[in-house]
Amino acid sequence: MIVVSAASGAFGRLVVDRLLEGGAAGRVVAAVRRPEKAVDLAARGVTVRHGDYDDPATLRTAFAGADRLLLISSPELDTARRTAQHRAAVDAARAAGVGSLVYTSFLGADTRAEGLTAAHHATERALAASGLPHTVLRHPFYTEAFVHPGLRDAVAAGELADGTAGRGLNTALRGDLAEAAARVLTEDAHLGRAYDFTGNLWDHHELAEALSRVCGRPVVRRNRADRAPGARGWLEEQVRAGALERQTDDLRHVLGRPPTSLDAAVAALLGHPRPGSPDARPAGPGTS
Incomplete structure (x- = not known):
């Protein structure tokens, strides 16, 4: 089972599209803050679960049974709140027994802990400390x-x-980055890697x-x-x-x-x- 968090957003929907095109129908779960916004995904055979970054209990339920989880970074602009949301998601994934986690980070987050990269840097550190098998996808600007x-x-x-x-x-197109995420979620060669996409x-x-x-x-x-x-x-x-x-x-390699x-x-x-x-x-x- 593949769970995609924030699946009703622009990027999440593209990832779900790529997964379905690749033959993952019946194995995709969309974790969304407002399930009523994802009725179109349900109509395509995607299981929709309530998963709110501000409500860790819903995340544990949404992530249950996931062999692989795509943790799409929160759109929250406040660094402290965004970091807390991501840490809650990592903790929920570990509690739910997720097999492996793929996280959408940002270019430079491995070395810079300020500005746009601050929350991503903290999340990458939390992932490293969690013991969860994971892959990091550092995105450029769209x-x-x-x-x-x-x-x-x-x-x-x-x-x-x-x-x-x-x-x-x-920069890279959302569609290319979504296709790369879908490949990482469905292929076995990417576990433990950190990719810097451009x-x-x-x-x-x-x-x-x-x-x-x-x-x-x-x-x-x-x-x-x-x-x-x-x-x-x-x-x-x-x-x-x-x-x-x-x-x-890296992007050329994964694609x-x-x-x-x-x-x-x-x-x-x-x-x-x-x-x-x-x-x-x-x-x-x-x-x-």
């Missing part, structure tokens, strides 16, 4: 944070404003070229000096500092293929596939 339908405005204007100073990004390195000049190719209209990159509002401004600061340029082959190309990501996320192009869709299981 490509969807930078490549999204809002870029249609840039296509219409013929200009892509860029506040990253042209530095590289190692996608293909790209920059906004390449993004402008991809937008031009995929959408069939010329788009040029323009430097933007002013700071973008909110979270986008913070993200761009990280990129300008080179914090998203680290590269590994057994290259991560989805930038052109394919643009086509999928903007809904502009190039007619007849084999690269105009995100690569799924068994594709290259």
Whole structure:
């Protein structure tokens, strides 16, 4: 039995999709905070259980009988609360006798214990101390944070404003990361490993070229000096500092293929596939 926590979220649903596509129907359990939000999963043959990160008793019940558990990190932004939620989940997994646990961490969490990585760092330490067999999947930022339908405005204007100073990004699509998680959950070669996932390195000049190719209209990159509002401004600061340029082959290794190309990501996320192009869709299981 494979239990996926937070299975009604965007990433959790993708993992469930990949598991079902891979033939795991009848063996998948979705642990969710609000079961009424997962009736569509139940209709597909997925067992739905109540599992709330803030209620450890529900977690023990949700995780019961799991050969493998995917612990998807909480969306909680407060570090102390998020850390407490994760520790409660690890304790519940141990109490429930879970066979092995797969945890979605963040790049750098093995060495940095501040900021975004603080709760992940604490969770990785808790896992190491728990005695539970486990695998750690350290994620990069999602490509969807930078490549999204809002870029249609840039296509219409013929200009892509860029506040990253042209530095590289190692982002990955949720779909690729979900497929990797499904493989780790269903294959035996990953136990005890810690993977640092990165996608293909790209920059906004390449993004402008991809937008031009995929959408069939010329788009040029323009430097933007002013700071973008909110979270986008913070993200761009990280990129300008080179914090998203680290590269590994871990995602390619687990997927057994290259991560989805930038052109394919643009086509999928903007809904502009190039007619007849084999690269105009995100690569799924068994594709290259």
